[in-house]
Amino acid sequence: MRIQIKNAGSALLITVFAVAMLAVLTIGILQLNTEELQIVSNQICAAQAMTTAESGLNDAFAQFRTDPNWTSGFSDKLFFDDSYTVAVAGAFPNFTITSTGVTAAGFTARMIADVTIGTFAPYVVRIDELRINE
Secondary structure, rough: OOOOOOOOOOOHHHHHHHHHHHHHHHHHHHHHHHHHHHHHHHHHHHHHHHHHHHHHHHHHHHHHHHOOOOOOOOOEEEEEOOOEEEEEEEEEEEEEEEEEEOOOOOOOOEEEEEEEOOOHHHOOOOEEEEEEOO
């Protein structure tokens, strides 16, 4: 008498299916980790651009503290590997300073400050309004 096996190969089929599911799960997890690493890198570069733009504002404030009529600004002034450009508009005692920071990776941030300069030396710089990335 012969016994027929009706489910021959089913273990192989289940094993192949399980390996395929594990591969899909692994690829998905790796994709999520890659995206999160890119998001973190972008966040770091954006913060670096913001710091560079803020450095441009501080540099402009330092110029105003010594010369209240300074309006020449800066063009592509180096800040480590990055650079900033500062534009000044207005007349004494009210000015608008626009500082744009650009990182070596190409990220950009802009800070615009409406300031009032004091009338006696050393000239006090008061920030009336600060706008970021407008």
